[in-house]
Amino acid sequence: MNNEVRYAREGRTGVITVNFPPVNALSVAVRAGLLEALEAGLEDADAEALVLTTAGRTFIAGADIREFGKPPQSPILGDVIARFEASPKPVVAALHGTALGGGLELALGCAFRVALPGTKLGLPEVKLGLLPGAGGTQRLPRLAGVRKALEMITSGDPVDAAEALELGIIDAVMDAPSALEAGLHFARQVLAEKRPVRPARERSERIAGTDPTLFAAFREELGARVRNLFSPFRCVDAVEAACTLPFEDGLKRERALFLECMASPQRAGLIHAFLGEREVAKVPGLPAGTPIRPLRSVAVIGAGTMGGGIAMCFANIGIPVTLLDSGREALDKSEAAIRRAYEGMIRKDRLTSVEMDSRLTLIRPALSGQADSEQALAEADVIVEAVFEDLVVKREIFARLDAVCKPGAILATNTSTLDVNAIAAATHRPQDVVGLHFFSPANVMRLLEVVRAEHTADDVLATAMALAKRIGKVGVPVGVCYGFVGNRMLHQRGREAIALVDEGASPQHVDAVLTGFGFPMGPFAMNDLAGLDVGWRIREERRKAGDSDSLPVTWLDRLAEGGRFGQKTGAGVYRYEPGGHTPLPDPAVEALVEEHRHARGITPRPVSDQEIQERCLYAMVNEGARILEEGIAARPLDIDMIWIHGYGFPAYRGGPMFWADQVGLPGILEAVRGFHDRLGGTHWRPAPLLERLAAEGRGFRDL
Numbered sequence: 280m281n282n283e284v285r286y287a288r289e290g291r292t293g294v295i296t297v298n299f300p301p302v303n304a305l306s307v308a309v310r311a312g313l314l315e316a317l318e319a320g321l322e323d324a325d326a327e328a329l330v331l332t333t334a335g336r337t338f339i340a341g342a343d344i345r346e347f348g349k350p351p352q353s354p355i356l357g358d359v360i361a362r363f364e365a366s367p368k369p370v371v372a373a374l375h376g377t378a379l380g381g382g383l384e385l386a387l388g389c390a391f392r393v394a395l396p397g398t399k400l401g402l403p404e405v406k407l408g409l410l411p412g413a414g415g416t417q418r419l420p421r422l423a424g425v426r427k428a429l430e431m432i433t434s435g436d437p438v439d440a441a442e443a444l445e446l447g448i449i450d451a452v453m454d455a456p457s458a459l460e461a462g463l464h465f466a467r468q469v470l471a472e473k474r475p476v477r478p479a480r481e482r483s484e485r486i487a488g489t490d491p492t493l494f495a496a497f498r499e500e501l502g503a504r505v506r507n508l509f510s511p512f513r514c515v516d517a518v519e520a521a522c523t524l525p526f527e528d529g530l531k532r533e534r535a536l537f538l539e540c541m542a543s544p545q546r547a548g549l550i551h552a553f554l555g556e557r558e559v560a561k562v563p564g565l566p567a568g569t570p571i572r573p574l575r576s577v578a579v580i581g582a583g584t585m586g587g588g589i590a591m592c593f594a595n596i597g598i599p600v601t602l603l604d605s606g607r608e609a610l611d612k613s614e615a616a617i618r619r620a621y622e623g624m625i626r627k628d629r630l631t632s633v634e635m636d637s638r639l640t641l642i643r644p645a646l647s648g649q650a651d652s653e654q655a656l657a658e659a660d661v662i663v664e665a666v667f668e669d670l671v672v673k674r675e676i677f678a679r680l681d682a683v684c685k686p687g688a689i690l691a692t693n694t695s696t697l698d699v700n701a702i703a704a705a706t707h708r709p710q711d712v713v714g715l716h717f718f719s720p721a722n723v724m725r726l727l728e729v730v731r732a733e734h735t736a737d738d739v740l741a742t743a744m745a746l747a748k749r750i751g752k753v754g755v756p757v758g759v760c761y762g763f764v765g766n767r768m769l770h771q772r773g774r775e776a777i778a779l780v781d782e783g784a785s786p787q788h789v790d791a792v793l794t795g796f797g798f799p800m801g802p803f804a805m806n807d808l809a810g811l812d813v814g815w816r817i818r819e820e821r822r823k824a825g826d827s828d829s830l831p832v833t834w835l836d837r838l839a840e841g842g843r844f845g846q847k848t849g850a851g852v853y854r855y856e857p858g859g860h861t862p863l864p865d866p867a868v869e870a871l872v873e874e875h876r877h878a879r880g881i882t883p884r885p886v887s888d889q890e891i892q893e894r895c896l897y898a899m900v901n902e903g904a905r906i907l908e909e910g911i912a913a914r915p916l917d918i919d920m921i922w923i924h925g926y927g928f929p930a931y932r933g934g935p936m937f938w939a940d941q942v943g944l945p946g947i948l949e950a951v952r953g954f955h956d957r958l959g960g961t962h963w964r965p966a967p968l969l970e971r972l973a974a975e976g977r978g979f980r981d982l
């Protein structure tokens with residue numbers, strides 16, 4: 280027997296224990312160990328029943344993701360499960376923590392399932408671009424019914440033990456000191472009652488007579504939600520096979536569909552996104568055991584939309600926050616906005632009113648300069664400054680924080696563009712200063728760029744990364760430069776989007792190509808949502824500062840000058856019905872664009888979908904390569920996580936740098952060179968890193 284799976288006996292019950300930290304994933308060693316342990320249990324004459332359990336914090340969380348993409352090794356999971364299902368001795372799967380994917384599939388192959396309260400059970404394969412490939416699509420509908428199985432398998436969302444019991448997925452929920460004890464107790468009952476075993480494969484009552492039109496209707500529903508995805512539709516095909524084919528044939532169909540998903544680029548992208556989200560927290564060069572500073576109370580300076588959203592992030596995890604502003608009106612408005620946001624969550628069943636009340640009591644508005652707000656600043660472990668983008672104002676605030684805050688407090692700025700080194704230099708403790716760049720709405724968006732300035736101490740960076748995790752964000756470390764990583768790349772995409780319209784495309788054409796690529800929104804619809812005034816002010820500032828990368832005045836600036844600020848004014852690049860959010864093409868914008876072209880002597884030409892996609896996305900990839908060269912992002916995956924979690928880059932494409940590797944760097948380089956020759960501009964000059972990797976036949980993945 281191997282180290283990962285052990286067999287022992289407790290009274291009349293044999294116990295198979297999987298011990299493969301961190302999540303008992305079904306690696307090849309675990310699969311082999313399971314078969315050996317089962318064999319030992321069947322040969323053990325004194326064992327009349329068997330319990331399958333796991334060590335550590337969770338039951339089996341699925342197949343071992345790290346084996347995907349490599350040739351499959353025997354024994355395959357489906358065969359292991361078949362052996363458990365055929366066991367002449369009843370096997371009780373004892374579940375705790377999470378029973379997911381292949382882990383739940385193995386449990387479904389056991390004679391009985393018992394779970395501790397709070398256990399989560401699910402088939403999340405679809406979130407990795409896969410489908411349950413070890414019988415889950417065949418056994419779950421037989422236990423839980425077809426509609427519920429379709430919902431669980433295509434959403435990937437788990438159910439808790441109580442619901443699983445109600446649905447018939449498990450046989451009991453037991454409040455025992457451990458899953459093992461629950462399993463042993465249940466096994467004793469089975470033996471005492473001589474309870475008959477009815478394997479899932481033999482149960483057909485819940486699938487018999489399924490209305491065949493259910494599947495077409497379900498596909499249609501899915502089409503509206505996840506039109507670009509491959510695996511959810513294969514999940515439906517597999518569940519349909521459970522209802523139309525004999526069990527063994529259904530398994531074969533499931534396996535074939537699983538292999539199709541495994542071979543799809545979406546699977547590769549989604550697994551890169553899954554692993555990347557975890558990898559990004561491990562900051563290169565930051566020792567694993569770096570101490571973390573305390574996080575017991577927070578002060579947020581500036582009660583605008585950002586400040587309010589940031590305060591909510593901390594209140595949501597039970598940390599008291601003082602929200603400071605120099606104006607009473609701003610504080611009142613912010614309080615009302617925070618309440619409205621929580622009420623919205625209640626309406627969507629994501630929060631109870633009791634939870635809302637306790638969160639609201641944790642957020643304490645305070646007028647700056649008053650004794651109570653000074654005291655809150657003096658006592659806070661972390662202070663997040665979120666006032667408007669003005670370096671002089673921010674430096675004044677940091678100088679004051681330096682005078683008021685306790686030693687060791689972390690002084691964070693939420694700037695999206697300004698130089699964090701210059702802000703840190705306004706204090707005598709630059710080691711305690713870090714950038715925390717939240718994205719709007721701060722309480723919703725998962726990305727947090729953690730800006731490491733020149734003197735930021737290791738433990739401050741480590742604390743900022745830990746803080747991101749605690750408030751449910753994906754923290755990504757970045758260096759100091761204009762716009763950091765996300766906005767710097769966005770600037771390049773925006774430049775191309777505007778220029779494409781100058782040359783003849785319509786805004787809706789540009790948006791349609793990028794939503795077709797998988798973004799939830801095109802660049803212009805996004806501008807309208809964020810407010811055209813925001814980008815306009817930034818472009819004006821950059822022009823005034825003589826920034827070499829600034830854009831000339833464009834039709835987009837003209838729209839903002841005319842008071843079209845986007846959704847909030849009912850008109851921007853698009854027009855909106857009163858109170859509506861659907862972007863509608865506006866002839867007034869067409870006329871303005873036409874006028875702008877005329878003034879610049881441009882004759883509009885047809886622009887292809889391919890050109891739109893390449894110019895918008897290759898401009899980002901080229902800039903991403905520069906960002907890597909400069910060390911502003913340490914790894915390509917950091918850029919990928921920023922774009923997936925902050926800008927809606929489709930996770931199934933893995934992020935811009937992962938996607939670029941899949942497209943092929945030589946082809947991208949050739950196109951970039953072509954754009955440079957045709958359009959000019961330093962931004963189209965190929966990044967040396969892109970040139971080097973393409974010449975060496977390597978990809979960003981090899982860095």
Ligand code: 3H9
Pocket residue numbers: 301302304337340341342343344345356357377379380381382384403404407409410411412413415554557558
């Ligand atoms: C499948 O089962 C296919 C089958 O149908 C068919 C086969 C034929 N494998 O998330 P955490 C690592 S597909 C390998 O931070 P948490 C993870 O990378 C699978 N490693 O912890 C991390 O590593 P590190 C279906 C895995 O407590 C560490 O464990 N199953 C796997 O926040 C801790 O992870 C799933 O999709 C894995 N399967 O959450 C479940 N899972 O420490 C995916 C995790 O080096 N997993 N790791 O960074 C999860 O949803 C969460 O990890 C879980 C724990 C809820 C279990």
